[in-house]
Amino acid sequence: MIDFISRFSVPGIILFIVLIGYLRKVPVFDVFVEGAKEGARAAFDVLPVMVGILAAVSLLNASGFIDILANLIEKPLSLFGIPPEIVPILIIRPFSGSASLGLFTQQIKVFGADSYLGKVISTIMGSSETVLYTLPVYFGAANVKNTRHALAASLIASYFGMLVSVYICKVL
Amino acid sequence: MLNFIWAFMIFIGVVTGLLLGRTKEISDAVLASCVDSIELVITMMGAMCLWSGIMRVAEKAGLVNSLARLLKGVFRFLFPGIPKDHPANGAVAVSISADLLGLGSAATPLGIMAMKELSKANGNSPVASNAMVMFGVLNAVCIQLIPSTVLIIRQQAGSLNPSSILPNVWISSVASMMAGIIAAKLMERRDSL
Numbered sequence: 001m002i003d004f005i006s007r008f009s010v011p012g013i014i015l016f017i018v019l020i021g022y023l024r025k026v027p028v029f030d031v032f033v034e035g036a037k038e039g040a041r042a043a044f045d046v047l048p049v050m051v052g053i054l055a056a057v058s059l060l061n062a063s064g065f066i067d068i069l070a071n072l073i074e075k076p077l078s079l080f081g082i083p084p085e086i087v088p089i090l091i092i093r094p095f096s097g098s099a100s101l102g103l104f105t106q107q108i109k110v111f112g113a114d115s116y117l118g119k120v121i122s123t124i125m126g127s128s129e130t131v132l133y134t135l136p137v138y139f140g141a142a143n144v145k146n147t148r149h150a151l152a153a154s155l156i157a158s159y160f161g162m163l164v165s166v167y168i169c170k171v172l
Numbered sequence: 173m174l175n176f177i178w179a180f181m182i183f184i185g186v187v188t189g190l191l192l193g194r195t196k197e198i199s200d201a202v203l204a205s206c207v208d209s210i211e212l213v214i215t216m217m218g219a220m221c222l223w224s225g226i227m228r229v230a231e232k233a234g235l236v237n238s239l240a241r242l243l244k245g246v247f248r249f250l251f252p253g254i255p256k257d258h259p260a261n262g263a264v265a266v267s268i269s270a271d272l273l274g275l276g277s278a279a280t281p282l283g284i285m286a287m288k289e290l291s292k293a294n295g296n297s298p299v300a301s302n303a304m305v306m307f308g309v310l311n312a313v314c315i316q317l318i319p320s321t322v323l324i325i326r327q328q329a330g331s332l333n334p335s336s337i338l339p340n341v342w343i344s345s346v347a348s349m350m351a352g353i354i355a356a357k358l359m360e361r362r363d364s365l
Binding site (some may be wrong): 013014017018023024026028031032033034035036037038039040042044045046047048051052053054055056057058059060061062063065066068101104105108109112113114118119122123124125126127128129130131132134135136137138139140141142143144145146147148149150151152153154156157158160161162163164168169171 | 174180182183184188194197198201202204206208210213216217220221222223225227229230231233235255280282284286290296297298299300307311314316319321324326329331332333336338339341343344345347350352355356359363
């Protein structure tokens with residue numbers, strides 16, 4: 001059922017909107033093309049932003065910085081009941097979607113999918129986003145120079161969620 | 173802020189790479205990333221045209237207004253200062269629904285467009301409004317109901333019940349979202365203009 005909903009949602013939404021528009025005498029195709037032009041322009045505007053963000057993220061990922069950081073904070077984090085094995089995922093998750101997904105795919109086989117650690121990293125991957133990709137792309141596209149507290153609040157939210165993941169898997 | 177983060181990431185990346193003798197890796201990575209970004213944008217461009225066009229139809233058909241009226245209470249709280257019939261209302265509502273449904277790559281272009289609308293409502297100022305920050309935070313936390321990629325990987329890794337983690341995922345997501353909303357609301361007072 002849920003499968004059906006998520007698969008049908010895109011064509012369903014399109015059908016609904018176009019049908020209602022047509023019935024309300026909107027010149028649907030003309031209006032669509034006019035809107036689509038704006039979409040193309042928006043995508044073009046995002047391109048330079050995207051190149052900049054991905055370049056910086058890729059430098060950081062390839063440099064080995066994440067591994068050093070992970071080694072450094074493993075010990076202090078274990079005091080809070082955070083298993084050292086998951087520290088690399090904790091650090092990399094907000095920075096890079098593809099790198100964390102790669103790490104996840106590899107680690108879940110090592111831990112076992114139904115083990116405690118396997119569940120923790122699954123929960124973390126399922127309940128968090130790539131903050132340092134999402135924010136710059138969204139704000140960059142809108143030409144915002146000063147994002148104020150967006151990054152701080154997002155990182156707080158992200159790490160709070162990951163902490164909850166670590167604890168919730170001990171209970172459930 | 174973006175300027176600082178960007179320079180910081182590049183600085184740390186290059187210096188660490190140099191010190192660890194990974195110059196070849198970082199040089200390959202940064203060049204490969206350019207190809208990746210073009211690929212990503214080209215892939216997204218089609219979806220952005222499609223959604224942007226469909227959204228325009230929805231707007232002209234009056235659907236955006238109905239949706240915005242439906243979500244008025246929540247929106248007043250989360251995104252204050254957006255005029256009632258501004259297209260930003262509809263764009264934000266549609267983008268968040270797309271996130272919830274897990275449309276993935278289709279959700280990003282919608283989000284970017286919603287952010288642009290919010291920026292228009294903010295007079296295209298280079299300083300983000302409270303509503304824009306809140307929208308950014310909501311997109312930086314995950315509000316997806318079914319994390320299908322994770323479930324597929326769990327299945328491939330031999331899980332007997334891949335979807336057993338769903339309650340955990342929902343609890344963590346909601347906790348993360350609450351923390352984000354509270355943090356954003358608290359901080360917006362501190363540095364409100």
